[in-house]
Amino acid sequence: MSVQKFIVRTLLKLPDSILIKMSGGKPLAIDGRILDARMQFLAAQGAKQPSITTLDPVAARAGTADGLKLLDGAPSESVTVRSISVPGPAGSLAARLYTLKDAQGPLPGLVYxxxxxxxxxxxxxxxxxxxxxxxxxxxxxxxxxxxxxxEHKFPAAIDDALAAWRWADAHADEIGMIAGRIGVGGDSAGGYLSAVIAQEERRAGRSGPSLQLLIYPVTDWEWQGGSMESCADVYPLTREIMDWFGGLYLNDAAEAKDVRVSPMKSSDLAGLPPAIVVTAGFDPLRDQGAAYAERLNAAGVPVTFRCEDSLAHAFTAMTGVVPKAKEACEAIARDVGRALR
Known part of the structure; x- marks a missing residue:
């Protein structure tokens, strides 16, 4: 363990009262919710650092990766991880396959x-x-x-994600998955990609995934108001960073009206696969995730929805230092198991 990682983890073991004292003196409350003390400490420290919007994308990737290493938990030792390649429309895509060490035969699957x-x-x-x-x-x-x-603007990410899903669906036997019981999922941009895959497969008249796992997803790149304003400055995802992402991802702002960019804009959500939608209370994307879950439900799609009120965006990568984040991730995994098994 690095010295920096040791310091961060030691600090985050301090009592809530001390962490809050070090992070503004009182609990952070927004929209009737109170931020977890450890999340508040991380938010306060993050606010002292230059925003990734001041960096070029390559440096932002490296800096974010280094920061996450300080916060993430240890991988499960009961899972075998194998590096593989998946065919993509512009070349091979790097991938990792996670299977239980004691698995007997194929299992339900999730493309993430x-x-x-x-x-x-x-x-x-x-x-x-x-x-x-x-x-x-x-x-x-x-x-x-x-x-x-x-380097690769819209629709490159969508094209890759859709190709990966279709490859996994067609090669289920090769990767130890049960054909017809494979879902798609992701967090934030990954949730956005998963929502679009579900819609694209329906538009193509294909059977599509068995489940869509959408964790604090981007569903409308033009979304205004609500949590986009009230949580605009909460670490680690700010409104400024969302605008930066959009400016780099889209070829033109008008593309945000495309349903492959903003799946919320689809006029018909009927017939989509069952969904698990999980949002975070202190997240600019909170309201659009909830609104998408409501629209899915209204269209007759089975939906499991939950807002982790005391957590912020990216909690899936903070399981090593925020106990409530770990609990939330464990709950999501149980939801996936119930849905696919």
Missing amino acids: FHFGGCVIGDLDTCHTFCTMIAEISQCAVLNVAYRLAP
């Missing part, structure tokens, strides 16, 4: 995509969380990297 605004993030971003899902849900998980902006 990491967060990062389609600009930052990689397979490591959700590595620990993918091992948690595999262990707790008793499902196989395929964690797939996709091309990032601005």
Whole structure:
């Protein structure tokens, strides 16, 4: 363990009262919710650092990766991880396959995509969380990297994610998954990609995934008001960073009206696969995630919805230092298991 990691983890073991005293003196309350003390401490420290919007994307990726290493938990030891390649429309996509060490025969599966605004993030971003899902849900998980902006703007990420899902669906036997019992999922940008995959497969008249796991998803890149304003300055995702992501990902702002960019704008959500939608209370994306869950439910789609009121965006990568984040991730994994098994 690095010295920096040791210091961070030691600090975050302090009592809530001390952490709050070090982070503004009183609990952070927004929209009737109170932020977890450890999250508040991290938010206060993050606010002291230059925003990733001041960096070029390559430096932002490296800096974010280094920061997450300080916060993420240890991968599950009961899961086997194998690096594989998945065919993509512009070349092979790096991927990791997570399976239970004692698995007997094929398992239900989940194709997973990491967060990062389609600009930052990689397979490591959700590595620990993918091992948690595999262990707790008793499902196989395929964690797939996709091309990032601005080097590869819209629709590159969508094209990669859709190709990866279709490959997994067609090659279920090869990767130890049960055909017809494979879902898609992800957090933030990964949740956005998963929602679009579900819609694209329905539009194509295909059977599509068995489940869509949408964790604090981006569902409308033009969303205004509500949590986009009230949580605009809460670490680690601010409104400024969302605008930065959008500017790098889209070729033109008008593309935000495309349903492949903003799945919320689809006029018909009927017939989509069952959904698990989980949002965070202190997140600019909170309200649009909840609104998408409501629209799915109104369209007759079975929906499991939950808002983790005391947590902020990206909690899936903070399981090593925020106990409530770990609890939330374990609950999501159990939801996945119930849905697919």
